Amino acid sequence: MIFRAALLASAMAIATSASAETKTALTVGIAAQDVGRLDPYFAVSTIDRVLMPWIYNALVRFPPGSIDPAKIEPDLAESWAASPDGKSWTFHLRHGVQWQGGYGEFTADDVVFSLKRAADPATSAFSSELRSFQSVEAVDPYTVKITLSQNVPSVLGILTNYSQGFIVSRKAVEKLGDEFERHPVGTGPFAFSSTMPNQSLELVANDAYFRGAPQIKKISYRFIPSDASRDLAFENGELDLNYGRADQKWVDRTAGLPHTAVDIFEPAEEAQLHLNITQKPFDDIRVRQAFAYAINRPELVRWRGAAVSREAQSVVPRGYLGFTADNGLVANNVAKAKELLAEAGYPNGITVKMIQSQLPEMLTAAQVIQAEMKRAGINLELQVVEHATFHQQIRQDLSPIVYYSAARFPIADVTLTQFFHSRSIVKTPTAVTNFSHCNVADQEIDAARIEPDHAKQLALWAEAQKKIVAAVCAVPMFETLLVFGRHDTLQYGYDLTGSLSLGPLITEKTHFQ
Amino acid sequence: MIGFVLWRMVGAVPTLFAVLMLVFVIVRVIPGDPAAAILGDQATPAAVAALDAKLGLDKPMWQQFIDFMGQSLSGDFGHSMVTGRPIVTDVLAVLPHTIDLTLAALVVGVVLGVPAGVYAALRRNRFGDYVTRLLSLVGLSFPVFVSGIFMLLLFALHWRIFPVIGAARLDDPVDRLTKVVLPAITLGITMAAYITRVTRSAMLHVMSEDYIRTARAKGVPWRRVVWRHGLRNAAMPVVTVVGLYIGILIGNSVLTEIVFNRPGLGKIIVGALNQRDYTMLQGLMVIYCFLIVVVNLLTDLAYGFIDPRVKGG
Numbered sequence: 171m172i173f174r175a176a177l178l179a180s181a182m183a184i185a186t187s188a189s190a191e192t193k194t195a196l197t198v199g200i201a202a203q204d205v206g207r208l209d210p211y212f213a214v215s216t217i218d219r220v221l222m223p224w225i226y227n228a229l230v231r232f233p234p235g236s237i238d239p240a241k242i243e244p245d246l247a248e249s250w251a252a253s254p255d256g257k258s259w260t261f262h263l264r265h266g267v268q269w270q271g272g273y274g275e276f277t278a279d280d281v282v283f284s285l286k287r288a289a290d291p292a293t294s295a296f297s298s299e300l301r302s303f304q305s306v307e308a309v310d311p312y313t314v315k316i317t318l319s320q321n322v323p324s325v326l327g328i329l330t331n332y333s334q335g336f337i338v339s340r341k342a343v344e345k346l347g348d349e350f351e352r353h354p355v356g357t358g359p360f361a362f363s364s365t366m367p368n369q370s371l372e373l374v375a376n377d378a379y380f381r382g383a384p385q386i387k388k389i390s391y392r393f394i395p396s397d398a399s400r401d402l403a404f405e406n407g408e409l410d411l412n413y414g415r416a417d418q419k420w421v422d423r424t425a426g427l428p429h430t431a432v433d434i435f436e437p438a439e440e441a442q443l444h445l446n447i448t449q450k451p452f453d454d455i456r457v458r459q460a461f462a463y464a465i466n467r468p469e470l471v472r473w474r475g476a477a478v479s480r481e482a483q484s485v486v487p488r489g490y491l492g493f494t495a496d497n498g499l500v501a502n503n504v505a506k507a508k509e510l511l512a513e514a515g516y517p518n519g520i521t522v523k524m525i526q527s528q529l530p531e532m533l534t535a536a537q538v539i540q541a542e543m544k545r546a547g548i549n550l551e552l553q554v555v556e557h558a559t560f561h562q563q564i565r566q567d568l569s570p571i572v573y574y575s576a577a578r579f580p581i582a583d584v585t586l587t588q589f590f591h592s593r594s595i596v597k598t599p600t601a602v603t604n605f606s607h608c609n610v611a612d613q614e615i616d617a618a619r620i621e622p623d624h625a626k627q628l629a630l631w632a633e634a635q636k637k638i639v640a641a642v643c644a645v646p647m648f649e650t651l652l653v654f655g656r657h658d659t660l661q662y663g664y665d666l667t668g669s670l671s672l673g674p675l676i677t678e679k680t681h682f683q
Numbered sequence: 684m685i686g687f688v689l690w691r692m693v694g695a696v697p698t699l700f701a702v703l704m705l706v707f708v709i710v711r712v713i714p715g716d717p718a719a720a721i722l723g724d725q726a727t728p729a730a731v732a733a734l735d736a737k738l739g740l741d742k743p744m745w746q747q748f749i750d751f752m753g754q755s756l757s758g759d760f761g762h763s764m765v766t767g768r769p770i771v772t773d774v775l776a777v778l779p780h781t782i783d784l785t786l787a788a789l790v791v792g793v794v795l796g797v798p799a800g801v802y803a804a805l806r807r808n809r810f811g812d813y814v815t816r817l818l819s820l821v822g823l824s825f826p827v828f829v830s831g832i833f834m835l836l837l838f839a840l841h842w843r844i845f846p847v848i849g850a851a852r853l854d855d856p857v858d859r860l861t862k863v864v865l866p867a868i869t870l871g872i873t874m875a876a877y878i879t880r881v882t883r884s885a886m887l888h889v890m891s892e893d894y895i896r897t898a899r900a901k902g903v904p905w906r907r908v909v910w911r912h913g914l915r916n917a918a919m920p921v922v923t924v925v926g927l928y929i930g931i932l933i934g935n936s937v938l939t940e941i942v943f944n945r946p947g948l949g950k951i952i953v954g955a956l957n958q959r960d961y962t963m964l965q966g967l968m969v970i971y972c973f974l975i976v977v978v979n980l981l982t983d984l985a986y987g988f989i990d991p992r993v994k995g996g
Contacts, residue, residue: 203954206721207767214723292733295722351767367766367773368946368954369850392848396941398828402835403847403944558715558959561724576724588725599728 193682194387199400199409207351210336211294220673226356228335234675237668242326263312269339270361278308283340296334321620323583332670359384385681414653418475424655431658436668438649440487441575444605449570456514458642463507464546470648482646492582492631497639507546519547525569526552527560572605582631608643659683695976706968717764717959760966770966777946785932787863791871800882822876831869831942849943866943881924885917926982
């Protein structure tokens with residue numbers, strides 16, 4: 171008996187000592203084959219975006235867990251001031267910040283170099299974001315002056331820890347050359363260690379991080395494209411953090427696992443049907459209106475799941491600066507849709523072809539939409555193609571109706587410009603993603619961008635949304651949030667309500683309990 | 684023998700050349716654009732043009748082809764358009780995983796398939812034959828993404844013998860061996876099913892030959908008749924199928940690699956195709972083609988060992 175008690179006591183001692191030693195290695199599973207170029211100005215896919223703020227900082231940042239542009243706070247810059255006309259900005263930089271890998275101290279020179287690099291189409295996918303930056307100068311090693319050619323909705327927005335805002339090391343880029351995109355060097359909490367092709371990317375803590383040494387010491391970022399296998403690995407405890415699926419069943423199942431939390435956060439991707447107003451049959455507004463009446467948003471949200479999606483209310487996603495729900499968007503009305511089609515000369519219904527990606531989540535959405543359209547006498551003929559082909563063909567104007575789901579920087583200007591300004595019409599030299607050839611709100615969009623008075627700016631954006639909705643350039647449908655699964659011992663160190671990098675930030679405070 | 688090998692290698696050159704040309708043309712004919720895949724959906728035409736120039740995609744087709752041929756001949760396949768990493772490094776990093784899986788699956792396939800086929804042939808149209816044929820049909824019809832997930836549920840989640848993430852550390856032989864077991868069985872079972880069927884029909888054919896009857900009439904022991912006179916003569920079609928199947932294993936193990944989270948050639952090929960990574964696809968095809976040529980050569984050499992009559996030819 172005594173022996174047993176002693177055995178039990180020693181077993182307990184071992185157990186407590188084991189649990190006292192908290193885990194410091196984090197394993198993350200992401201749905202992708204491999205990382206791309208690890209240069210922040212080329213990080214466009216989810217897998218690359220998630221990684222960037224772990225390695226890099228920017229002049230300013232969204233507080234971890236938030237995507238509210240009103241809350242932007244200091245990052246590499248400690249303070250800043252703008253001239254009264256808003257065209258000249260001075261940033262005072264943090265002293266003593268060190269680059270990872272012994273590349274010395276971060277200075278104004280790095281900021282000038284980075285912003286110029288981010289503005290050059292040859293070295294950046296986001297150069298157009300910086301088109302209003304006339305000059306970036308280093309006043310002294312800790313002061314940077316930015317001059318704008320015209321007002322922009324949010325200078326700080328452009329300079330946050332997102333896409334073009336990340337600051338790279340001049341020395342590292344110049345020394346490493348092309349190798350830099352395989353060996354990133356930042357000032358952030360984690361430093362690049364190695365990549366195993368098709369397998370994983372390894373990071374180590376940057377103990378010299380200016381906000382303090384991270385509590386997590388190692389991150390293994392594993393590329394696991396199969397949803398089923400990734401979920402099994404997560405369930406088996408081989409992953410601490412798992413890229414989830416925006417699917418009600420997935421959320422319910424994962425939340426039901428022991429010691430597991432599901433994080434659902436912004437930004438939401440808004441799915442819209444873009445109707446080409448210059449092509450038959452959509453050159454007739456009555457046909458476009460019929461499509462708007464045929465869409466049943468509550469049904470789409472029921473299909474997608476209330477936990478992960480919500481009804482879209484405008485051509486700009488909800489919560490973006492400048493969004494308004496007061497825009498005249500119509501509710502589902504099948505009788506009205508049929509009536510409009512008859513008026514437009516299609517009393518027996520209409521058949522429209524739509525080029526559609528074979529990606530499962532996009533294709534199933536298109537099939538639900540197809541069923542809704544059918545009720546209104548619209549026969550949506552899906553031409554299913556491979557995903558890269560889909561992206562190319564819709565940009566060649568080959569599909570009069572385009573299903574597109576996107577999240578953008580949370581300011582109305584970006585979505586309105588890229589999708590509804592005539593400058594962005596596809597197949598033009600300045601094309602972005604205006605598939606509808608919409609041109610009804612150019613004036614408001616342009617005016618709002620440089621309007622210094624905030625209230626007037628909001629009014630212009632609201633007016634633009636009203637006009638676009640009235641012209642039915644696109645039919646807003648639903649918004650899908652981001653989803654990650656996490657073992658509940660992993661604590662981010664902040665409340666996760668949103669992340670522009672499309673994944674949780676792993677900061678110096680993130681730890682295991 | 685050495686002359687034979689050399690002659691076969693030289694004979695493979697036109698094949699390789701034809702494949703290179705086909706790959707070069709096909710990857711460019713399919714719609715989709717690597718620059719768009721790299722730059723994402725907000726890219727402006729200016730950015731796409733700048734990247735095209737950087738990647739050399741703005742050059743005329745013939746010039747791109749000459750560049751590509753020159754590089755291939757010097758063994759430098761360049762850098763992946765998407766990741767920017769050297770193709771040779773990437774391929775060499777995953778090749779051991781592919782070879783491990785291929786060999787292990789081959790062993791499973793042959794060890795299960797050949798005896799099962801012999802057994803079924805000797806029990807022709809009896810209960811044992813029916814069961815073997817039924818099992819081989821099941822093996823053929825089970826897709827990897829179903830059988831693989833079943834394996835994971837049982838062996839990883841339920842019994843916790845193997846991990847779900849099957850990417851092994853190459854410097855650790857035990858780890859490599861442990862992590863290849865489940866994928867090799869998954870992949871090997873399909874192969875075993877094929878081999879069973881081929882072995883069975885080859886054995887049936889051979890066992891009805893006159894020399895078998897003669898051997899039995901002479902009083903040669905039954906076991907010796909089956910293994911020495913029967914199987915050895917039936918081995919030719921089996922070896923042919925095994926050789927062909929290795930080619931299939933190298934490229935088609937992609938589903939197994941995805942389900943078991945293993946790196947591998949098949950997975951890289953699919954990834955490169957999805958992203959229109961021209962340089963990566965071209966490099967992979969050359970390497971893949973080379974492997975197939977080597978496997979075919981080995982198969983031909985194996986014929987010589989099995990059947991002395993082939994040696995002279």
